């Protein structure tokens with residue numbers, strides 16, 4: 001029988017070093033048991049499973065990871081990190097990968113999630129906490145969602161929801177700052 005042709009993968013060991021040195025997380029310890037993937041609540045929306053992301057990093061498949069939707073779909077719930085028998089902080093790796101794309105001003109497979117991520121992180125950096133009212137407005141503008149919502153008139157439902165939340169004290173009209181802002185700034189400077 002004729003053997004199928006195997007595709008050769010060019011290894012890029014620089015990528016795993018970049019991740020391990022930058023994040024302090026030992027991805028090379030992953031032995032592919034898949035406990036992370038089996039516990040992840042959002043695998044249904046992923047095109048690469050968490051254990052595959054770990055394997056791709058080991059193989060140096062940087063571009064494939066950056067083009068995948070997985071890092072943007074990850075909800076940072078940390079279930080994977082808790083389950084890993086080798087104490088690999090998989091959620092931390094996902095965060096690190098997201099931040100690398102933002103830092104290098106790369107394109108994301110999920111542009112709207114990238115827009116949300118950037119606005120959310122900018123808010124935290126600026127005030128130490130999220131100002132939800134401003135975040136919704138900025139997200140609508142950046143993602144272009146306001147156009148769709150205006151056309152199908154669902155923007156009225158959003159406004160009604162906003163008004164109900166405001167009446168119940170769940171939305172503020174003005175942003176608030178936290179006391180430890182300098183510490184937050186330090187965290188950003190150390191991680192970016």
Ligand code: SF4
Pocket residue numbers: 036039040041042050073074075076077078079080081090091094
């Ligand atoms: S942190 Fe992300 S990858 Fe890990 S279990 Fe939660 S959603 Fe899945």
Ligand code: SF4
Pocket residue numbers: 029030031032033034035036037050051054083084085086087088090
């Ligand atoms: S649980 Fe840990 S060791 Fe197992 S596949 Fe996931 S990252 Fe690798």
